[in-house]
Amino acid sequence: MNTKSLEKNKHSWEAAAERFYGRNPLPEYGPMAPLEDDLNLFGDITNLKVLDIGCGSGHSLQYMNQRNAAELWGLDLSEKQINAARSLLVNCGSSVQLFQSPMELNPGLPENYFDIVYSIYALGWTTDLDKTLSNINKYLKQGGVFVFSWEHPLHSRVSNEGGALTFNKSYHEEGPYDHEGWGNPAIMQQFRISTYMNTLISHGFQIEKVIEDVWCSEEDIQRHENRWYSFEKAKSIPTTLIIKSRKL
Template identity: 65%
Template sequence: MNTESLRVNKQSWDEAAERFYGRNPLPEYGPLAPTEDELKLFGDVRNLKMLEIGCGSGHSLKYLDQRGAGELWGLDLSITQITAAKALLENAASPVRLFESPMENNPGIPADYFDIVFSIYALGWTTDLEKTLSNVHQYLKPGGLFIFSWEHPMYNRIRAKGGVLLMDKSYHEEGSYQHEAWSQPAIMQQYKLGTYINLLIENDFKIEKVVEDVSLSDEDIQRHANRWYSYDKAKALPAAFILKSRKS
């Protein structure tokens, strides 16, 4: 676990939290990606115990509360995000427990407890992917689901310039990097899709679904178009990937 990266990212998220309030929560999985309404990866969540890794402002947990989830748990690195989530979920029908914590640490989350652990566009912020996946495996009941989404590894390696797509970074290159679309200093992690899949397998998960589709309706394009996510790139390669796995 890189404590300096965590320090930088915590400060960055505390400053940027307001800008990302309610951005791309469930049923969305990320910019220009299919939604849970289309994919139905979660299934019936009534009475299930749910834990979100990188819960942000709490809007994905609210979505699950509205669908009858039994318990809502979440952790996030940013105290600003946790404060916003607590306010949003104050009147939730389900019991709520939120932790200010990096995903690489266990702040007091029980083992073998959750039916579903999920992460919506947050896992790439981990400074130790293997430790984070090990934690997730520990939290889940046997047979429990882990569902997460993140920016597709190819998307960051290709630029759209003058109507042409140019690959300016090797797909084989992995490790930390500063994302050019992030306004504050922030350190994310770059992995190949195979690295995510193989680490899941090594941590005793069974892969059930990998989604690399895009959603390019007029509404999607208008809602997500900016200098980083664009129709020109997304019509040629996925902006996000979604992965569903199950604890063996």
């Protein structure tokens, strides 16, 4: 675990938190990605215990509450995001437990407890993928489900300039890199799809589904025009990677 990277990322997220309030929560998995309403990766979650890794403003947990989850648990690096989630979920019918913590550490979460753990566009912020996936495996009951989405590893490696797609960095290059997408320096991680899959397998997960499809409405096409995620680029390079796995 890289404490300097975590400190930098926490500072960055505290400064940018309001910009991401309610951004791409479930049933969305990410920009121009298929919806949970169509994928049904979680199935019926009535009376199940769910944990959100990188819960942000709590809108994905709100979605789980609307689908009758019994317990809502979440952790996030940003104190502002946790406070926003606490306010959003104050009147929901489910039991709510929220922790301000990096995903690389267990802030007091029970082990062998959760039916579902998920992470929506957050896992790529980890400074230690092995430790994070080891923690998630411990949180889950045997047979429990882990679903995560993140920016597709090819997306940031390919540029679309005047309609021509060109590699700006090798797909094989992995590890931390500087991210300044919203004006506050932060550290992201780049991993190949095989790294995500092999690390899941090494920590006792069975991979059940890998999704790289692109889906968007006419509204999405217009909303993302000339932005980081554009439909023109998405026609050739997926925006989002989604993986469903299960604890053996």
